[in-house]
Amino acid sequence: MSTALLQLEGVSRTFDDGDDGEAAIEALADVTLEVDAGEFVCVIGPSGSGKSTLLHILGCLDQPTSGAYRVAGEDVTALGADDLARRRRETFGFVFQNYNLLESSTARDNVEMPATYTGEPRRQRRRRAAEILRAIGLGDRVDHRPAELSGGEQQRVTIGRALMNGAQVILADEPTGAVDTAQRDKILGLLERLADRGHAIIVVSHDAAVAARARRRIELADGRVVSDDGTGKASEGTVAGRVGQPGAMPWLAAVRGGWTWMRSHRLAAALTVASDAVGVWSVVALLGLAEGAHRDAAGILERMGANRLNVGGYEFSGQRFVLFPQTLADAHAIAEQVANVQSVVPVLNRRSAVNAGSQGIDDVMVRAVIHTEPRTTDNVLWPLEQGTFPTEGDNDSLAQVAVIGRPIRDRLIGTDANALGTTIFLDGTPFEVKGVLGPHPGREGEGVAFATTESGLVWQETVVFIPFRTGAEVLYGTDQLNFIQVFVDDVSRIDETAADVRDLMNRRHDREGYTLTNRAEQLAAHMELSNLHATILGALAGVSLLAGGLAVMGVTLAAVSQRTREIGIRMAVGARRRDITLQFLAETAVPTTLGGGAGTLLGLATTPFLVWLADAPVALAPWFVPVALACGIATGLVFGIVPARRASRLDPVAALATT
Missing domain, CATH: 3.40.50.300 (P-loop containing nucleotide triphosphate hydrolases)
Structure with missing residues (x-):
């Protein structure tokens, strides 16, 4: 049967x-x-x-x-x-x-x-x-x-x-x-x-x-x-x-359904796109402000030398203290063996008397350097006004050449005079002037461009650069450095780098007690301020995205209410609950993806206007684009979940009976 x-x-x-x-x-x-x-x-x-x-x-x-x-x-x-x-x-x-x-x-x-x-x-x-x-x-x-x-x-x-x-x-x-x-x-x-x-x-x-x-x-x-x-x-x-x-229903079919819905409901789709675009635009704009503030703070920190470590150490011997040895070989070892090191500057300084003819200055900082371009004590490039800087050949040949600051040129040779080729004497040793420094970079902005000496406050432009080996072997008779400056790449890892440098110096000289100092307090204050700024801007961006997302949710909930019978029809022909959820998520994701793209382009295009309006530094970064697009799509998916689930939970009989 x-x-x-x-x-x-x-x-x-x-x-x-x-x-x-x-x-x-x-x-x-x-x-x-x-x-x-x-x-x-x-x-x-x-x-x-x-x-x-x-x-x-x-x-x-x-x-x-x-x-x-x-x-x-x-x-x-x-x-x-x-x-x-x-x-x-x-x-x-x-x-x-x-x-x-x-x-x-x-x-x-x-x-x-x-x-x-x-x-x-x-x-x-x-x-x-x-x-x-x-x-x-x-x-x-x-x-x-x-x-x-x-x-x-x-x-x-x-x-x-x-x-x-x-x-x-x-x-x-x-x-x-x-x-x-x-x-x-x-x-x-x-x-x-x-x-x-x-x-x-x-x-x-x-x-x-x-x-x-x-x-x-x-x-x-x-x-x-x-x-x-x-x-x-x-x-x-x-x-x-x-x-x-x-x-059941593949994603591609759901996306096609989203396009169909957009074409037949242009006003609702336009509102969804606009809501998401405004939210994403605000994210790009605020990210630009945050990135600009971060880069500005990083510049300030760099000018402050916040990425600089000074290697030091001393011990008492009788009634006086003796500096721990630091050599050029130590500087090379740090550069080669320690991670996160941007550059290493061996510092060999002496204060000397400088004379030219009948004119003289008693207290001048003379710096013996290994680099071939003038730099400040914060490793910032110092432009030349006249001439050139000592070369590697000058260093190897112990050439007695010097680059002098403008105050020295003005007092010893003549204001705005051509000093190139003039002979000056450093503690009685003759040097030929090869170049004249331009204005100190620290005088631009808020940098400090003076130093305290026995003669009082003097501009750091009152300085003389000579080749390192010339200073060590001709002028001073020693290669013992005053200290070593270490500049790091990633400031957030400066403590880790300092520990590595300290361990290396202790091992090389078989002694404990080497110290590394930096402007940690200033660094912490600036980083805290930068992080607070980023947090506030991030919160504002989140509020803007939330407002856009709520608008998207409102439009989608209205669509669910208007399309109750359609949902019943889809259920009657075999759509599962997850298919209905997928359908509405896709219909939300399509316009919000467009809104994310539009908001991203709008944010990038309006950056110059934002600089003028906010009177603040604004910077763009490549990662803004994927982040902004992800925010746009995520807004659609997150705020589309509630309407989509509501649609999927409808009773098919009641939905079909809706007029």
């Missing part, structure tokens, strides 16, 4: 009115019936008799309160939401009195929609949708939208949609209620032919003509079966539903 395609045993459906004290409504009571493949059944009865409720239970849109319901032998009363969606997708097709077509989609788009949730390739499902439309007499209306079709044509599109996944069972709720007699006969003739091919056709109707065409009539009254003539002869044909892939 073969099992019937659909089996209901003692099925009841009760609706609870809530806590208002009214009795529950029993829409169906102890309904038992079977439907085989190939049957053409008409369910009749007065309004309120339970016809629609029976149809909803048969189509797995609703669940019975009690009793058993089996589809092809599978008990569906205990199935979860996703399994019920699978059963609708594989077994059932729905035909509605008011058609329930998507107004913004073409006839082919409407017909192919169920196959979207089976994972069928787009090209294949579009070809099949066109074939189905040709088979039901709408081959010339493939690209027409519902508003361009007659009522009968719309209903045939609905039947085509029901057939897209094979539909072993077609459930039709008043399929001829909104068409004229001629169209009614065409629709009934189509349903009869489908029954002959093996589809089980179950029609709910008040129309006697429809009941007369059916091969079996079931009458309901007060939720009970009061008659079932059981005379309908099932055809011998059989139909297998299209199972498809269990992984």
